[in-house]
Amino acid sequence: MRKTILITGASSGLGEGMAREYAKQGRDLALCARRTERLEQLKSEIAQQYPSVKVSVKALDVNDHDAVFQVFKEFQQEFGSIDRVIVNAGMGKGASLGTGYFYANVQTAQTNFVAALAQCEAALEIFYQQQHGHLVTISSISALRGMPRAMTVYAATKAGLLALTEGIRADLIRTKSKVKVSAILPGFIRSEINEKVKNTPFMVDTETGCKALVKAIEREPVQAYVPGWPWALIGFLMKRLPLKWVMKLG
Structure with missing residues (x-):
């Protein structure tokens, strides 16, 4: 069992949801994000519900690349080892190209x-040094085609992240x-x-989705669509x- 789980972007959304699911399983958590007040609140809630779970939180803007290496190493030193890293932090800003939103x-x-x-x-520097570990990247069904x-x-x-993961x-x-x-x-x-997107087909709530994410990650697959139904079929199509x-x- 992978005991210590590091999750980036853990202050909200899927990162927070996965942290809660892993806490239920008794895993220790290394959580990082820009919004430390939300991380501290999450840590407090987990401590109350699951007192045996060790939770460490650190501020991290993943666009500060030097800080990424530093924070990951600090987590490793604190826990002794990091068994799984979930590359989750991301954003969805943007607009059609050529419309002034570069x-x-x-x-x-x-x-x-x-x-x-x-x-x-x-993550890989740590895993190679430890000689074990599980790297998980959170891509998207949208990686399969242009949108x-x-x-x-x-x-x-x-799509780039998906190709990067396969290259690794x-x-x-x-x-x-x-x-x-x-x-x-x-x-x-x-x-x-x-959260502002309306009338989206096959949308599931955060808790349902995060349970499915953790279940898929635990299998340590090469690649997985989550939830499996209907997204494995939709991905094929x-x-x-x-x-x-x-x-x-889109």
């Missing part, structure tokens, strides 16, 4: 891909490392990033349907 699109690109790269690098409007850059970053896995196969890596592709799970049909999901 500032928002580039923020999403930097946070969802470049900062994720830093997190993967920092319109506000989803264009978001989908592109998640290729390296691990080549070196015969015991480190595991999984790419998780959530479908529509209600969270802070999409998305890769094959004409783009004008696929774009209706």
